[in-house]
Structure formats: C-alpha cells, structure tokens
Amino acid sequence: AQTVTQSQPEMSVQEAETVTLSCTYDTSENNYYLFWYKQPPSRQMILVIRQEAYKQQNATENRFSVNFQKAAKSFSLKISDSQLGDTAMYFCAFMGLTSGTYKYIFGTGTRLKVLA
Amino acid sequence: EPEVTQTPSHQVTQMGQEVILRCVPISNHLYFYWYRQILGQKVEFLVSFYNNEISEKSEIFDDQFSVERPDGSNFTLKIRSTKLEDSAMYFCASSEALGGQPQHFGDGTRLSIL
Numbered sequence: 001a002q003t004v005t006q007s008q009p010e011m012s013v014q015e016a017e018t019v020t021l022s023c024t025y026d027t028s029e030n031n032y033y034l035f036w037y038k039q040p041p042s043r044q045m046i047l048v049i050r051q052e053a054y055k056q057q058n059a060t061e062n063r064f065s066v067n068f069q070k071a072a073k074s075f076s077l078k079i080s081d082s083q084l085g086d087t088a089m090y091f092c093a094f095m096g097l098t099s100g101t102y103k104y105i106f107g108t109g110t111r112l113k114v115l116a
Numbered sequence: 117e118p119e120v121t122q123t124p125s126h127q128v129t130q131m132g133q134e135v136i137l138r139c140v141p142i143s144n145h146l147y148f149y150w151y152r153q154i155l156g157q158k159v160e161f162l163v164s165f166y167n168n169e170i171s172e173k174s175e176i177f178d179d180q181f182s183v184e185r186p187d188g189s190n191f192t193l194k195i196r197s198t199k200l201e202d203s204a205m206y207f208c209a210s211s212e213a214l215g216g217q218p219q220h221f222g223d224g225t226r227l228s229i230l
C-alpha cells in the first residue's frame with residue numbers, strides 16, 4: 001500500500017524568506033502523480049502544484065516549486081519570497097494510476113506559519 | 117472559475133440521527149469523491165463514484181455510509197445513525213477525467229455530532 005510521510009509537523013519562516021517542506025512516499029508503482037495542497041484556516045483545500053512522475057523536470061508555479069527525486073521517493077515543496085498569506089497547513093498527496101480510481105493518499109500535513 | 121459547492125457549511129446533529137451532506141460538482145466533471153478530515157488529522161479518502169456507481173471505497177466507508185447522485189447535478193453522502201466519531205470535516209471533490217487530473221475540492225461541511 002502507498003504511504004505518504006510529512007516529517008515536519010510545524011515550520012515557520014520569516015516573510016520574504018524561502019522555506020522547504022519535505023514529503024516522502026512509498027509505492028511500487030512506476031506511474032503516478034504527486035500534489036501539494038494548501039489548507040488555510042478557512043479549511044478549503046487549494047491545489048498548489050502537481051508533478052507527473054514520468055517527467056524529470058520539476059514543476060514550478062510562480063513562487064512555488066518542487067524538488068522531485070523519483071529514486072529517493074522524495075517530493076519537497078519550496079516556497080520562495082514567503083508571504084503572510086502562505087500561512088496554512090500544507091498537505092502532500094499521492095495519486096497512483098494503477099488502482100483505477102485515482103484517489104488521493106494524503107500525508108499528515110505541515111503547518112507553516114509565515115512571520116512578519 | 118467553476119467551483120465545487122457543498123451545503124451546509126456546518127451541520128449539527130444528535131447522535132443516532134441520519135444526516136445528508138450535499139455537493140454540487142463542477143458541471144463537466146465525471147468523477148466524484150468524498151474525503152473526511154477529523155480535526156487535527158490528515159484528510160482520508162472515503163469513496164469514489166463514477167457512472168452512477170461506487171468505484172472504490174475505503175475501510176471507513178462502512179454500511180452506515182452511502183452515496184448517491186439523485187439528479188444530474190447533486191452528489192450526496194448519507195450517514196445513517198451517526199456516531200460521535202463521525203464528527204469531522206467532509207470534503208467533496210470532483211475531477212474532469214482520470215489519469216492524474218487534479219481533483220477540485222469544495223469548502224467542506226463541518227459535521228458535529230452531539
């Protein structure tokens with residue numbers, strides 16, 4: 001069974017600085033997708049970024065980028081120029097493609113606080 | 117931008133009562149999901165639904181749970197005979213297609229069982 005591990009329950013970063021959130025996963029599949037979702041205090045789940053496992057190039061979305069290491073099964077999220085609005089819970093999610101249902105398996109989350 | 121909408125935003129129910137959580141997925145989406153998040157814990161998959169039937173369900177999704185798409189727009193989660201441990205945030209999600217397409221989440225329904 002697939003598992004997703006986020007080893008940092010809480011992190012903080014100064015505004016305008018860079019922070020990296022870690023995520024590791026375990027799977028026997030070769031074809032899958034990885035996601036980062038942001039959950040602000042309002043409790044919405046907002047897609048931050050997506051990475052296809054077959055792509056070697058790391059995904060980027062404005063200030064958000066990932067470091068995808070397939071062999072190490074690592075998928076970290078880097079937030080550059082952190083803003084107060086980035087304060088939220090961040091969940092890493094795995095989606096395997098062989099089960100046929102494409103459900104998400106989430107990690108336990110990292111609570112990020114951006115300090116003014 | 118189209119959104120997944122969930123109603124109500126907060127539901128308070130006595131233990132043992134039935135509750136129905138409602139979701140309107142994005143109109144051209146074909147795949148629907150329910151997830152649950154107990155306070156302070158991770159988001160857990162409950163069930164996926166496609167072509168008017170359940171595609172997969174988790175161990176959490178036991179006989180007290182059911183899902184239905186009663187018309188062309190709504191997607192409901194029914195919990196019969198609620199228990200205290202059913203208190204959680206319930207998220208509905210939908211996706212246009214499979215194969216890695218991101219799921220779009222609603223804002224969730226906070227269910228409180230008294």
